[in-house]
Every structure is written in structure tokens, then in C-alpha cells.
Amino acid sequence: MNTLLHTDQENIKALLEQTQRVALNYFNDQSNLAPGRFIENISLQDLPDKGLGGQGTLDYFSKNFSDKITNSAGPRYFGFVTGGSTPAAVVGDWLVGAFDQNACGSNDSIAPQLERQALHFLKQLFGLDEEYFGSFVTGATASNFVSLAIARQWIGEQRGVDFSDEGILDAGAIHVLSGAPHSSVFKSLSMLGIGRKSLIKINTLPDREAIDIEVLENKLKEINEPVIVVANAGTVNTVDFDNLRAIGDLKKKYNFWLHVDAAFGGFAACSEKFSHFMNGINAADSITIDAHKWLNVPYDAAMQFTRHKNLQGKVFQNKAAYLGGDTLTDDFFHYTPENSRRFRALPSWFTLMAYGREGCTEVVERNCALTKLLETKLNASKYFKMLAPVRMNVACFTLSEENVSMEMIHAFLQLVRDDGRAFFTPTLYNGVAAIRAAVSNWQTQENDILIACETLEEVAEKFLHSNLRAAETLSHTKQ
Secondary structure, X not given: OOHHHHHHHHOHHHHHHHHHHHHHHHHHOOOOOOOOOOOXXXXXXXOOOOOOXXXXXXXXXXXXXXXXXXXXXXXOEOOOOOOOOOHHHHHHHHXXXXXXXXXXXXXXXXXXXXXXXXXXXXXXXXXXXXXXXXXXXXXXXXXHHHHXXXXXXXXXXXXXXXXXXXXXXXXXXXXXXXXXXXXXXXXXHHHOOOXXXXXXXXXXXXXXXXXXXXXXXXXXXXXXXXXXXXXXXXXXXXXXXXXXXXXXXXXXXXXXXXXXEOOOHHHHHHOOOOHHHHOOHHHOOEEEEEOOOOOOOOOOXXXXXXXXXXXXXXXXXXXXXXXXXXXXXXXXXXXXXXXXXXXXXXXHHHHHHHHHHHHHHHHHHHHHHHHHHHHHHHHOOOOEEEOOOOOOOEXXXXXXXXXXXXXXXXXXXXXXXXXXXXEOEEEEEOXXXXXXXXXXXXXXXXXXXXXXXXXXXXXXXXHHHHHHHHHHHHHHHHO
């Protein structure tokens, strides 16, 4: 055995204890660390002939890189829709690395059975029928990909073709209808060979991101053949929800596959205040929900659910002799893109067991209440204006200036980031350059919102004043 490997094996206790101290220092300082930062590209080093060993490498990392990690797990990171990692989820994630399970087999490890248990918990949490088959994948993109792959197979079978064997080269157009699809839907369509241009955008309701049901029905009637409908349960800009019950009713009249992208909006089902948004979810043929968003477990973790396990098996079955040949077992490698699967369900199992339905509900409702507080503060500010009402945990707003450009938003958010107290990401809403604040972290409290608002106000005052002076200088120059 390599000497350094042997030394690390002998000193594993001390090495793990030091690792714990590095992680603990991060946890203890999360409220003070900058939630966003710009890091210059580092120079690439040559691979050492002789390594530093575990302890030496940990020391090197701590000295050179650990202070440059973005505090995206902290309470004032409002970019994307990022939760943090609950203490129980971190415990589970550390054990995932230690146990190093390939979570695919049915009975050779408890790992896949705990995955099924976690999925059972989640179906109960989201109010899904027990008949749904589920699995863990890397994220919402992978979940949308899996679900749309099953939908593609369904389209083929409606046409009397097994796409999983015959391919789609001569299949003809596959129509996909959606009102405000997430970018990962387009990416999935590209990867699946269906094509980005196959998606037909359906008009949304006035000042909404929710699909117009009447327009959708007219398009279904016009196409008059099996199609895929992608519905939203929580859009990324305004957390708007399509009327799932009404879309489900259309399935009684028209033949289509209903996929619901509920990446984080699915957590509305946790709360009596918001569960009405998810009414009708059980009409879905497939569903996407993320865990590393509002469940607050470490990246990467998401779930896909479907009522059509047999079609999923046709698409993803791995027909290898060492995996059972042509026999379709319950092993997860027959139902997801991966043969090698990290035991990513364990952090979710830990956090669900640790905090239960009550804990999930409390985080969701607190985050939503804090987002309403943010909305109140922004409405009272002379520097900002809301672009849509807050429905749950996302505030979509912009600078109160006329003709705000995306360049202005980027420049403003860079200043906010460099201030070091809060972090937001840009977006485009109805053609308007905007800012999106997603409140998803289990640690976020009222004081974090107040600090974020104070930051926005202070930076906006300086930014807009400097912009005004620049505009005046340009005007004088032209004269």
C-alpha cells in the first residue's frame, strides 16, 4: 500500500476530526460570511508526483481555498432557488461519502430500500398517490429529462412504435405545449432529440405566468393528436402555478401526457396556506420536484415521479448480463440514466426523519412570510418596484428607474454582491430586466431580510446617483 494511503488509514480519526473542525468553522460563521463573491480564475497546477497526504491536502485546501467558498448555504443567499443543508442532512451526506454505496441493487444493500422509504415519505409530504413510482436523480434538469424521456416513449406507443428500440429518426414532429417552461425543459428536449423548437408556447393569463386554459384547449383541439403538456407548479420568477385541476380535466377530452414541473413549488403541499396551489397534481403522468431546493439537503438531489413505471423501464433498462440480462428488476439502474448512483437519498431520509412534516411546513411558511416582508419593504422604497405580487417565496422586482437595462441590473447586483451582506440574481420578466430574490434557506430569519433590504437601499442610492451623474456628463458632452 502507498505510504501516504497507509498513513491516512492509520490516522483516519484525527483526519476526520480535523475535517469536522473545518466544516464546523464554516457552520458557525455562516451568518457573517459573504453570500456572494467574485473569484478570479486560479492558475492550474501540475499534478504532484508525490502527494501531500490527507492531512497535508486538507491543510492546503483550508489555507488557500476554504475562505473563497461562496456562502450559498447561508441565510442571506437569495440567488437561484437554493436551500442550505440542515444539520441532519449534512450528517446523512457525510455518511454517503463514508459508506460509498452504489445505490442501485434491490437487496444487496439497504441503500435502495432507504431510497424507497424516503420516496414514500415524500409522496406523503406532497400528497401524491401511492401508485406513483419514484427515484432520486441529480436535479430538476435530470428529473425533467427522465420524465420527458418517458413521455417520448408514450408518444411512440400511441403511434405504434417502440422509440426505445426503433429510435425517433423517422418519427415526425413531437409537439410539446407549455406556458412558461423552465430552461431545463428546453435543454431536456434538446438532449432527447425532440428538439427545442418542438415546444409550442401557449399564452399565459394577463400579468401571470400561468397558462391560459382556453388557449391550451384550442391548441389541443387544433393539433388533434397525442402531445406532451408541461405544466408549472411554481415558476422561477413569480412562483406562479398552472391550474392543474383544469388541465387534468382536459385529459378526459384530449389525449396528452401531462408532466408537472414542481421543482420547488411542490412544497406548497406541505402547508394548509398554500396546498390549494397543488390541487389536481395527481392527474400528472410525471412530476419533477427538487430536494436540494426547499428540503434543504446538499447538492445534488431531486426526485422524479411517474404513473408509468413500465414505460420508464423500457427507456432506461440496462440489458447487461451482469445486471440480470433481459430481466427488468426493481433495481434503480433500470429506471434512471445512471448505472452508478450515489446514495443521494440518504440526506433526504435523514432530514425527513429528523424534522418530519412539521419541520418542513415550518420552513416553508416562515420563508413565505419573510418574502412577504421583503415585498412590503420594497413597495415602501423609492428605489425599487415590484413586478408581480409575492405568492410564496420569490420576490420579482426591479429598479424604479425608467428603461432599466439588463446591463444596469448586472452592474447593480455586482455592487450588492461585493458589499458582502446579501446576494441576488438577475432575471427577465415580461421583457423587463429584473432581480429575483428566492427565500429558501432553513436559517433565514427576519433580521436577514432587514439586512438585505438595508443593503439594497444603500447600494441603490449610490448606484442611481452615480448613474445620474454619468448621464448628465454624457448630455453635456453631446452639447
